[in-house]
Amino acid sequence: MTTVLLVRHGLTATTGAVLTGWTPGIGLDERGKAQAEALAARLERTGLDAIVTSPLQRCRETAQAIADRRPGQKVEEDERLGECEYGDWTGQTLTDLQKDPLWPVVQQHPSAVTFPGGESMLDMQHRAVSAVREHNARLGKDATYLICSHGDVIKAIVADSLGLHLDQSQRIQVDPCSLTVIRYTPLRPFLTRLNDTGEIRLTEQQAGSDAAVGGGTGAAAPQAQDDGRQSG
Numbered sequence: 001m002t003t004v005l006l007v008r009h010g011l012t013a014t015t016g017a018v019l020t021g022w023t024p025g026i027g028l029d030e031r032g033k034a035q036a037e038a039l040a041a042r043l044e045r046t047g048l049d050a051i052v053t054s055p056l057q058r059c060r061e062t063a064q065a066i067a068d069r070r071p072g073q074k075v076e077e078d079e080r081l082g083e084c085e086y087g088d089w090t091g092q093t094l095t096d097l098q099k100d101p102l103w104p105v106v107q108q109h110p111s112a113v114t115f116p117g118g119e120s121m122l123d124m125q126h127r128a129v130s131a132v133r134e135h136n137a138r139l140g141k142d143a144t145y146l147i148c149s150h151g152d153v154i155k156a157i158v159a160d161s162l163g164l165h166l167d168q169s170q171r172i173q174v175d176p177c178s179l180t181v182i183r184y185t186p187l188r189p190f191l192t193r194l195n196d197t198g199e200i201r202l203t204e205q206q207a208g209s210d211a212a213v214g215g216g217t218g219a220a221a222p223q224a225q226d227d228g229r230q231s232g
Contacts (some may be wrong), residue, residue: 002136003144005043006154006180007066009058010035015176016217019097021083021090021118027057035177036065042179042198043146044069050145051075052135054082054153062177063148080131083150083214087118094213107210111166125156125166132157136184151214154180161189170211175218 010032012020020026028036043066053063055077067073089097097103106113106121114120132147139145149157151174159169161182173195174180181193197218 002139002141002184004132004136004182004184005046005048005144005146006157006182007039007062007146007148008151008154008174008176008178009054009056009062009148010039010177011217012058017095018091018093019086019089019214021086021214022056023090025057028061032058032062032176033065036062038198039177039179040066040069047144048073048146049139049143050135051148052078052081052131052145053148054150055079056082056150059148059150063146066146066148078131078135080127081147081149081153084121084124084152085115085118086214087115089115089118097213098210103213106213107170109167110170121152121156122166124153125160125169128153128157129160132184151212151216158182158191158194161191163188173212173216173218175216178218 010028012026012032013029014020014026015032039062048066048070051063051067051073053059053075059081060075060077063075067075089100102113102115110121128149135145135147136143152169154174155169155172156166158172158174158180159166161184175195175197177197179193179196180191181196183190183192
């Protein structure tokens with residue numbers, strides 16, 4: 001069996017109010033760096049055959065923090081594990097996006113969504129799951145490896161592992177720097193850990209019914225909505 005550790009990147013100074021998508025130059029803030037270091041410490045004794053990351057800066061920094069505790073460990077990039085291409089939604093505030101007619105479709109029927117000027121959520125799921133399967137085959141049945149990616153991407157991978165329709169992925173929560181573990185066997189995957197941040201706290205998303213497009217801030221203290229924060 002191949003064991004995959006899925007890690008969402010840590011918090012950035014812009015997480016939570018604007019949909020970041022593939023906006024370049026968004027790195028971890030001090031909270032995110034602390035999250036990445038804490039996760040790296042938790043995983044220090046876990047043997048990893050590879051570390052694969054989305055090419056976006058926030059993921060690369062999170063993955064590198066984990067690799068830095070492993071002398072000689074390289075970090076590989078795979079664009080297929082990058083954030084969903086949100087197209088015209090990229091850079092818009094979540095408050096404004098909630099008024100868009102597409103918002104309830106994203107919430108209730110994401111398999112029907114193609115972001116204007118971007119990609120469909122089904123295509124995002126297909127590329128991400130294909131990447132996981134290819135890395136599984138490349139690394140072998142006894143491998144344990146880590147993927148650092150984004151909230152919506154990880155939710156899509158988890159839904160696939162559970163045999164769920166993509167529309168059910170909005171019932172899954174993936175907080176910043178959380179750990180999710182899937183074992184892939186010849187017959188079926190087994191989800192053995194989900195959204196593990198090492199603590200149990202109420203999160204911002206328990207206040208309402210909408211899923212956090214881009215992933216949200218998890219248990220991090222909310223900030224003002226006009227401070228230019230972005231999610232993803």
